[in-house]
Structure formats: C-alpha cells, structure tokens
Amino acid sequence: MTLPTINGEVKKIDESAGKMTIKHDAITNLDMGAMTMVFKANDPAMLKEVKPGDKIKFSADKVKGQITVMMV
Incomplete structure (x- = not known):
C-alpha cells in the first residue's frame, strides 16, 4: 500500500x-483530522534532518x- 503524503510543520x-x-x-x-501531535520516528536519523519550524x-x-x- 502506498501511503499518502501529508503536509506538516515540525514543532x-x-x-x-x-x-x-x-x-x-x-x-x-x-482517519485523522488536521491537528498537532507527537509521532514516533520510524528511523531516528530523520530527527537530525529536520528542525522546529x-x-x-x-x-x-x-x-x-x-x-x-515513515518518511520525511
């Protein structure tokens, strides 16, 4: 299954x-509406690729x- 791409802003x-x-x-x-929430990172390395804002x-x-x- 191909996952949809979602727009977001890192907080x-x-x-x-x-x-x-x-x-x-x-x-x-x-089945989730727009909101702000905490996600687990599938690969911890992706946390170094982004910053708040x-x-x-x-x-x-x-x-x-x-x-x-799953992917950024």
Whole structure:
C-alpha cells in the first residue's frame, strides 16, 4: 500500500525519545483530522534532518500500535 503524503510543520524534536511533534493536515489513511501531535520516528536519523519550524511533507502509518512517521 502506498501511503499518502501529508503536509506538516515540525514543532518539536525529542531525539532522546525518538519522537517529533508535527502540526499536520488530515491523515486519510489513519482517519485523522488536521491537528498537532507527537509521532514516533520510524528511523531516528530523520530527527537530525529536520528542525522546529521546518515545513515538511511526510507519510505516517500505525506500527506496533504507535502512529509513526515513515518518511520525511
């Protein structure tokens, strides 16, 4: 399954927890409206590629019960 690309803005990075906070548009594959929430990073290296304030395009999916950023 191809995951949709979502527009978002990075609000916070928490490298020690492997998570990022993103203000995002609706995530159709997860039936989620637009909001700001914390996501687990599928690959912790992606946390070094972005910083708060960055406008990003990303994909997200549910992995082991956690909503996870799969690609930035």
